[in-house]
Amino acid sequence: MGPKEAAEVLRKSFESEVREISEFNAGQVSVTVAKEKIREIMRFLHDAPELQFHFLSDICGADYMGKKEPRYEVVYNIFSMPNKAYLTIKAQVPEDDLAIDSVMDIWVGADWRERECYDMYGIKFSGHSDLRRLLMPDDWDGFPLRKDYPLQADLGDREWKGYIDVIETYKRNKVYEVHSR
Amino acid sequence: MIVEKELSTKYLTVSMGPQHPATHGVLRLVLELDGETVVKCTPDIGYLHRGMEKLGENKTYPVDMTLTSRLDYCSAVANEIGFCIAAEKLLGVEVPERAKFIRTMTSEMVRIASHIIWIAAHAIDIGAMTVFLYSMRDREMILDLFEMLCGARLLHIYPRIGGVRCDVDQKFLDQLWDFTEKFPKLIEEYETLIDQNRIWWQRTKNIGIVSAEDAIALGLTGPTLRGSGVPYDIRKVAPYDAYDKVEFDVPLGKNCDVYDRYRCRMEEFRQSNRIIRQCIEKLPGGLVLNPDAPGLDMMPGPLKKAAPAPAPAADGTAAPAPKVEAGPAFTEIYSATEVPKGELGYYMVSDGTGRPYRMRVRTPSFVHISALQRLCVGVLVADVIALIGTIDIVLGECDR
Amino acid sequence: MDTNIIYNGFYKLIGITGEPGVLAMTVAILIGIVVVLAVVLLHVAYATYFERKVIGHMQLRLGPMRVGPHGLLQPIADGLKLFFKEDIFPATDFKTVFRLAPIYTLFAALSSLAAIPFVSTFYIANINVGILYIFAISAVSTYGIIMAGWASKSKYAFLGGLRSAAQLISYEVAMGLSLVGVMIMAGSLNFIEIVEAQQTHWYGMYLIPQFLGFFVFAIAAFAETNRVPFDLPEAESELVAGYFAEYSGMRFSLFFLGEYVAMIVMSSMSVLCFFGGWTLPPFLTNAIPALNMIPGIFIFIGKVYFHIFVFYWIRATLPRYRYDYLMRLGWKVLIPLALVNIVITSVIKYLA
Numbered sequence: 001m002g003p004k005e006a007a008e009v010l011r012k013s014f015e016s017e018v019r020e021i022s023e024f025n026a027g028q029v030s031v032t033v034a035k036e037k038i039r040e041i042m043r044f045l046h047d048a049p050e051l052q053f054h055f056l057s058d059i060c061g062a063d064y065m066g067k068k069e070p071r072y073e074v075v076y077n078i079f080s081m082p083n084k085a086y087l088t089i090k091a092q093v094p095e096d097d098l099a100i101d102s103v104m105d106i107w108v109g110a111d112w113r114e115r116e117c118y119d120m121y122g123i124k125f126s127g128h129s130d131l132r133r134l135l136m137p138d139d140w141d142g143f144p145l146r147k148d149y150p151l152q153a154d155l156g157d158r159e160w161k162g163y164i165d166v167i168e169t170y171k172r173n174k175v176y177e178v179h180s181r
Numbered sequence: 182m183i184v185e186k187e188l189s190t191k192y193l194t195v196s197m198g199p200q201h202p203a204t205h206g207v208l209r210l211v212l213e214l215d216g217e218t219v220v221k222c223t224p225d226i227g228y229l230h231r232g233m234e235k236l237g238e239n240k241t242y243p244v245d246m247t248l249t250s251r252l253d254y255c256s257a258v259a260n261e262i263g264f265c266i267a268a269e270k271l272l273g274v275e276v277p278e279r280a281k282f283i284r285t286m287t288s289e290m291v292r293i294a295s296h297i298i299w300i301a302a303h304a305i306d307i308g309a310m311t312v313f314l315y316s317m318r319d320r321e322m323i324l325d326l327f328e329m330l331c332g333a334r335l336l337h338i339y340p341r342i343g344g345v346r347c348d349v350d351q352k353f354l355d356q357l358w359d360f361t362e363k364f365p366k367l368i369e370e371y372e373t374l375i376d377q378n379r380i381w382w383q384r385t386k387n388i389g390i391v392s393a394e395d396a397i398a399l400g401l402t403g404p405t406l407r408g409s410g411v412p413y414d415i416r417k418v419a420p421y422d423a424y425d426k427v428e429f430d431v432p433l434g435k436n437c438d439v440y441d442r443y444r445c446r447m448e449e450f451r452q453s454n455r456i457i458r459q460c461i462e463k464l465p466g467g468l469v470l471n472p473d474a475p476g477l478d479m480m481p482g483p484l485k486k487a488a489p490a491p492a493p494a495a496d497g498t499a500a501p502a503p504k505v506e507a508g509p510a511f512t513e514i515y516s517a518t519e520v521p522k523g524e525l526g527y528y529m530v531s532d533g534t535g536r537p538y539r540m541r542v543r544t545p546s547f548v549h550i551s552a553l554q555r556l557c558v559g560v561l562v563a564d565v566i567a568l569i570g571t572i573d574i575v576l577g578e579c580d581r
Numbered sequence: 582m583d584t585n586i587i588y589n590g591f592y593k594l595i596g597i598t599g600e601p602g603v604l605a606m607t608v609a610i611l612i613g614i615v616v617v618l619a620v621v622l623l624h625v626a627y628a629t630y631f632e633r634k635v636i637g638h639m640q641l642r643l644g645p646m647r648v649g650p651h652g653l654l655q656p657i658a659d660g661l662k663l664f665f666k667e668d669i670f671p672a673t674d675f676k677t678v679f680r681l682a683p684i685y686t687l688f689a690a691l692s693s694l695a696a697i698p699f700v701s702t703f704y705i706a707n708i709n710v711g712i713l714y715i716f717a718i719s720a721v722s723t724y725g726i727i728m729a730g731w732a733s734k735s736k737y738a739f740l741g742g743l744r745s746a747a748q749l750i751s752y753e754v755a756m757g758l759s760l761v762g763v764m765i766m767a768g769s770l771n772f773i774e775i776v777e778a779q780q781t782h783w784y785g786m787y788l789i790p791q792f793l794g795f796f797v798f799a800i801a802a803f804a805e806t807n808r809v810p811f812d813l814p815e816a817e818s819e820l821v822a823g824y825f826a827e828y829s830g831m832r833f834s835l836f837f838l839g840e841y842v843a844m845i846v847m848s849s850m851s852v853l854c855f856f857g858g859w860t861l862p863p864f865l866t867n868a869i870p871a872l873n874m875i876p877g878i879f880i881f882i883g884k885v886y887f888h889i890f891v892f893y894w895i896r897a898t899l900p901r902y903r904y905d906y907l908m909r910l911g912w913k914v915l916i917p918l919a920l921v922n923i924v925i926t927s928v929i930k931y932l933a
Binding site: 135 | 226227230232234235236239270273395397398399400401411413418419510511512513514515517524526528530532538539541543547548550551552554555580581
Binding site for chain 3: 193194195214217304307308309310311313314315318374375378380381383384561562563564
């Protein structure tokens with residue numbers, strides 16, 4: 001069963017949730033779903049005997065600010081070993097309700113990837129055991145991968161305190177530097 | 182940053198890292214020890230976070246390829262090839278046959294180099310110092326070959342979207358052939374030191390057992406997964422480049438422990454050797470770079486440009502300006518390749534311009550370190566070192 | 582009069598015949614100590630150099646090459662560096678204990694040198710309970726390690742100190758029991774008498790009848806000196822130098838010297854008890870009488886060098902034992918083997 005047939009099976013079971021099935025070259029099939037029943041959808045994809053999407057390749061987020069409504073998407077890339085098929089499920093998350101169910105009980109490995117999604121976009125995963133920042137420092141302000149977060153900015157007073165500490169320590173210790181020829 | 186909220190009097194909290202000889206980069210493991218046994222292990226990453234995904238959204242595709250080089254810096258070409266394959270799928274660019282074989286060849290060379298670093302670091306952490314130096318001697322041979330090929334030893338930036346940068350010459354192929362002749366004996370040199378060694382067995386057998394179902398649920402890939410007996414190798418499952426034209430076996434483990442993963446990677450040395458020899462023999466002629474592929478001067482603007490307006494008709498009226506066909510607003514691709522450490526996946530969204538709209542890198546080390554959290558419970562401190570060695574992590578890849 | 586050439590030479594020099602007085606004896610002993618310390622410390626310094634060279638050559642590299650011709654002045658450069666290094670004192674509450682710990686360890690290692698006869702006519706003290714004395718002193722060295730681990734207010738050092746102390750006391754039992762076989766065969770605890778007893782056999786070394794005892798003793802010697810494969814307490818990649826992680830400069834060099842002196846003491850004990858000390862086996866000297874011309878000191882030193890080379894060889898080759906296997910080996914494998922050795926030796930001695 002290829003990815004296109006798997007997507008059709010999914011659409012037949014969850015008629016109301018599936019919003020769109022799009023296909024791209026090189027065998028890429030992506031299914032856009034609503035976020036409400038994501039856990040049931042994932043459970044169905046994991047357990048159904050003809051689908052068996054046991055392997056979760058990746059969970060990530062995407063921000064379509066201004067280009068698409070709803071603004072955010074949580075993208076699940078899953079793989080089925082018996083069928084050798086990749087499938088991309090995109091759950092749409094609107095900006096005013098920035099939460100989605102966690103799939104940690106289906107795949108244990110979803111743990112850190114959901115944490116990173118929260119860290120970078122601010123999307124909260126309900127049911128996650130330990131949702132806190134992963135890559136950024138714990139007391140960081142803002143969500144870096146959002147489209148309105150600048151790549152380079154002089155934050156002035158809002159700069160992270162750890163960085164300010166490092167710069168000040170350097171300036172203080174510059175007195176002790178020995179320059180040899 | 183992890184701050185202890187209350188004074189734990191029963192367990193001893195030890196922070197291993199971020200500067201530590203064994204943790205292969207800037208990884209911090211906060212271990213709670215009950216005597217010698219680890220009760221809880223919390224990895225703390227992010228020390229090497231460089232914002233690669235954000236940078237990827239702001240730069241064009243060829244520049245992004247140079248960023249991906251820095252992910253797993255031990256096997257740079259493999260990351261770049263993965264990116265180029267994803268970009269080629271997304272932009273619809275064909276790759277000539279010769280370039281596919283050259284890419285396969287360099288992928289396997291860098292697989293050998295990366296596994297050499299793995300065995301060197303793993304062995305020296307467990308205490309066998311000499312394996313480190315013997316294997317680094319052989320890695321020098323591979324790095325010399327890369328220098329002959331593209332001028333760089335470590336961060337090659339060799340492929341391009343639509344092929345590779347420059348062709349291989351006969352001198353390079355001869356030296357590579359000599360290397361493949363010598364290499365199997367060198368593998369035996371490392372194995373003599375540790376393979377049948379009682380102390381090595383005691384340190385690696387029955388340690389870190391991950392059953393096949395657990396490994397799949399955790400998301401492990403690469404030799405870490407194949408040590409548990411799961412035959413998931415992207416080179417066989419979804420072949421790319423010239424992997425469907427060469428013959429090789431994929432070693433699988435039986436006992437799911439550290440020793441089996443070690444044996445898997447040692448076998449992969451031999452299989453990579455085999456692939457390189459077949460690539461040299463079967464190398465076809467032709468171009469190495471598709472001339473229609475977008476080059477380094479790719480502009481950040483829209484990719485599909487309007488054709489120039491046709492000359493006005495004979496009677497002076499201006500012909501209507503041709504319109505650009507509007508394709509779908511966003512096209513996306515998830516493309517996975519098998520790098521030495523596991524499965525490297527690129528999820529890229531393109532909005533029709535020269536910059537990716539979203540570039541997401543799925544790296545194996547990220548997933549493996551999250552698995553470490555669960556693997557380390559109930560083992561001794563010395564085994565934590567063996568486990569870090571067996572999951573084969575590089576922090577550049579994990580933190581991006 | 583003593584058979585010791587240093588003491589006799591000194592008494593003759595200042596013209597004492599008959600029994601020497603307390604003052605003369607004290608000065609003589611002090612001279613002996615200075616001679617032994619000078620020689621042994623020089624050996625220790627160059628033992629570090631030779632370790633790096635030997636392990637380097639085994640690993641296809643050259644070792645130190647820059648300081649002096651072929652790096653021969655490397656130990657002097659290292660010593661100077663450690664001497665002038667900043668003495669970083671951690672913020673610990675146990676300041677005296679912290680200062681005392683390296684002195685303790687070095688004291689224990691150097692004190693064992695007093696009972697070792699290097700040739701039949703050169704020793705600092707020829708005591709009748711030589712072997713027992715050395716065991717007692719090496720047991721004392723455990724204190725130094727525990728003090729170091731506890732007084733540096735660091736969890737790593739603490740863990741390393743505990744592990745090391747447990748390892749040392751476990752392997753002391755095995756070491757002691759392995760030498761009981763030698764004691765039974767020689768009939769004495771005195772080193773000189775043990776070496777002379779080895780000369781009465783044609784093979785000249787207790788290695789051949791006591792191979793089991795030697796096996797146990799050799800492994801216990803590796804564990805006692807914290808060398809690979811038993812160097813878990815100071816493993817770089819695990820606990821980052823363990824109990825002496827917080828020491829720097831001269832204090833660290835005292836620990837370091839203590840480790841190498843202990844290595845030399847263990848090698849000397851093994852040479853004296855199992856390899857015939859400063860003598861060559863009678864079957865060799867009977868076959869080639871010219872070998873009798875070689876001074877005993879060279880034979881002794883040659884054998885000790887060979888032992889130390891084996892220490893380095895094993896460090897370059899083997900991985901490290903995990904802690905519980907280390908303990909299991911000490912208690913469940915070596916002690917039964919040593920006991921079996923004692924039983925067999927006693928039975929054979931009784932029947933013969």
